[in-house]
Amino acid sequence: MDFNLTPEQEAFRQSVATFVAREVIPVARELDERGEFPWALFRRCAEMGYLGLRYPEAVGGADADALSFNLMCEELAYGSASLAAVVAMQGLMGTDFVYRFGTDDHKRRLLMPALRGEKIGTIAMTEPDFGSDLGGIQTRAVRDGDGWRLTGRKMWITSATVADFFTVAAKTDPEAGFKGIDMFLVEKGMPGLSVGRRIEKMGVRASETSEVILQDVWVPAENLLGEQGSGFRNLSAILAEIRTMTGALGLGLGRAALDASVKYARERIQFGRPIGQFQAISHKLAEMATQLEAARLLVYQSAWRIAQGRPDMKLAAMAKLFAAEMANKLADEATRIFGSYGFAMEYAPQRYYRDARFLLYGGGTHEILKSVIAKEMGV
Known part of the structure; x- marks a missing residue:
C-alpha cells in the first residue's frame, strides 16, 4: 500500500500550486468583492489544460487520472473557492454528458471549444x-x-x-x-x-x-x-466523481484556513509571546491539522478508486461529508483564532467561512449523504 503521489502527480500538483500562489491568491479578495465571473483566470486555466484534464486527448483533453483532477480542484480552492467551482463545473458536470452522449457535431461545436475555454x-x-x-x-x-x-x-x-x-x-x-x-x-x-x-x-x-x-x-x-429513461442512471455514473471533487474543494479551503491560522498564531503577540504558544490555540491548530489529514485520506482514496475504475459510492459520500464539514470547522476556528480580525472583511478568514458554506449543499446535502452511507451499509 503506497500513499505517495506518483512523481507525475506531485509535479502537476506543484505546478497548479505555483499558479495559484502567483496569480490567484493575489486577486482572491478582489474576485470575492466584485462577485463576477473570473474570466481572466478561467482563460488561464484553459491555457494550462485544466478544463480538459479528465477527458481524452482525442477531444482536446489531457487524459489525466481522477486523482490528478482532484489535486487540481484542491489547489485551486486553496486560492479561490469561486475559481475552483467554475473550473470544476466546466471540467466535469457541465461537459460530461456532451462527451459521453453528444453527437460528433456537438463535440466539435461545443465540447472541444469548452475544453479550450472558448465556450461555457x-x-x-x-x-x-x-x-x-x-x-x-x-x-x-x-x-x-x-x-x-x-x-x-x-x-x-x-x-x-x-x-x-x-x-x-x-x-x-x-x-x-x-x-x-x-x-x-x-x-x-x-x-x-x-x-x-x-x-x-x-x-x-x-x-x-x-x-x-x-x-x-x-x-x-x-x-x-x-x-430515454437513462438520465438518472447516467448521472449516477459520475456521482462519485462529483462528490469526491466537492470533497477536494473542501481540502483546499480547509488547508487555506489552517495555514492562515498557523501564520497568524506565530505572528500575533499577546501577553508577551505568540498566541500559538498558548495551549488553547496550539490545541486548536493540532485538531484542525488532524481533521484535514483525515479528510485528505478519504478524498484521495475515493479519487484513487475512481481512477482504478472502481468508484465507491459509500466512500465518495463519506469523503464529501467529512471534508465539507472539516472545511467549515476549520474556517470557523480560523475566525476564532484571528479574534476580532476574523470578523474584518480585509482578512481572509471571513471569506473562508462564507465560502465553506457552499460545500454543505453542492454534491448533496449531508442529511441525504448520511442516508446514502447508511443504505450502503445495509441499514
Missing part, C-alpha cells in the same frame, strides 16, 4: 421546489415532431449567466420518478430559453449562479443525451 457549459438540475428530491422535478420534455419540447424552471445554476450550453434534467415520464428523468442539451439562443435573476450569495461570489427558464424550448431528437 453547465448542468441544470435543481428547481425552485426540488433540490435533494430530484425525482420530483417539474420540468417536462414532451415529444414534438422529430424532437422534444421542454418547459420548466431551474434554480441555483452555476455559470448560467455566461453559459453557451446547458445539460438540462427534465421528466419524459412524469409518473416514473427517477426513472422518468432524462438529460437534454439546450443551447444559448434557442427560442424560449432565458436566464433569470442572478442570485446574490454569501460565498463563492465570483461563481455566478442564476435561475434558468425554459418556455416551450424545442430541441432536436439528437439533443436527448443518452437513451
Whole structure:
C-alpha cells in the first residue's frame, strides 16, 4: 500500500500550486468583492489544460487520472473557492454528458471549444421546489415532431449567466420518478430559453449562479443525451466523481484556513509571546491539522478508486461529508483564532467561512449523504 503521489502527480500538483500562489491568491479578495465571473483566470486555466484534464486527448483533453483532477480542484480552492467551482463545473458536470452522449457535431461545436475555454457549459438540475428530491422535478420534455419540447424552471445554476450550453434534467415520464428523468442539451439562443435573476450569495461570489427558464424550448431528437429513461442512471455514473471533487474543494479551503491560522498564531503577540504558544490555540491548530489529514485520506482514496475504475459510492459520500464539514470547522476556528480580525472583511478568514458554506449543499446535502452511507451499509 503506497500513499505517495506518483512523481507525475506531485509535479502537476506543484505546478497548479505555483499558479495559484502567483496569480490567484493575489486577486482572491478582489474576485470575492466584485462577485463576477473570473474570466481572466478561467482563460488561464484553459491555457494550462485544466478544463480538459479528465477527458481524452482525442477531444482536446489531457487524459489525466481522477486523482490528478482532484489535486487540481484542491489547489485551486486553496486560492479561490469561486475559481475552483467554475473550473470544476466546466471540467466535469457541465461537459460530461456532451462527451459521453453528444453527437460528433456537438463535440466539435461545443465540447472541444469548452475544453479550450472558448465556450461555457453547465448542468441544470435543481428547481425552485426540488433540490435533494430530484425525482420530483417539474420540468417536462414532451415529444414534438422529430424532437422534444421542454418547459420548466431551474434554480441555483452555476455559470448560467455566461453559459453557451446547458445539460438540462427534465421528466419524459412524469409518473416514473427517477426513472422518468432524462438529460437534454439546450443551447444559448434557442427560442424560449432565458436566464433569470442572478442570485446574490454569501460565498463563492465570483461563481455566478442564476435561475434558468425554459418556455416551450424545442430541441432536436439528437439533443436527448443518452437513451430515454437513462438520465438518472447516467448521472449516477459520475456521482462519485462529483462528490469526491466537492470533497477536494473542501481540502483546499480547509488547508487555506489552517495555514492562515498557523501564520497568524506565530505572528500575533499577546501577553508577551505568540498566541500559538498558548495551549488553547496550539490545541486548536493540532485538531484542525488532524481533521484535514483525515479528510485528505478519504478524498484521495475515493479519487484513487475512481481512477482504478472502481468508484465507491459509500466512500465518495463519506469523503464529501467529512471534508465539507472539516472545511467549515476549520474556517470557523480560523475566525476564532484571528479574534476580532476574523470578523474584518480585509482578512481572509471571513471569506473562508462564507465560502465553506457552499460545500454543505453542492454534491448533496449531508442529511441525504448520511442516508446514502447508511443504505450502503445495509441499514
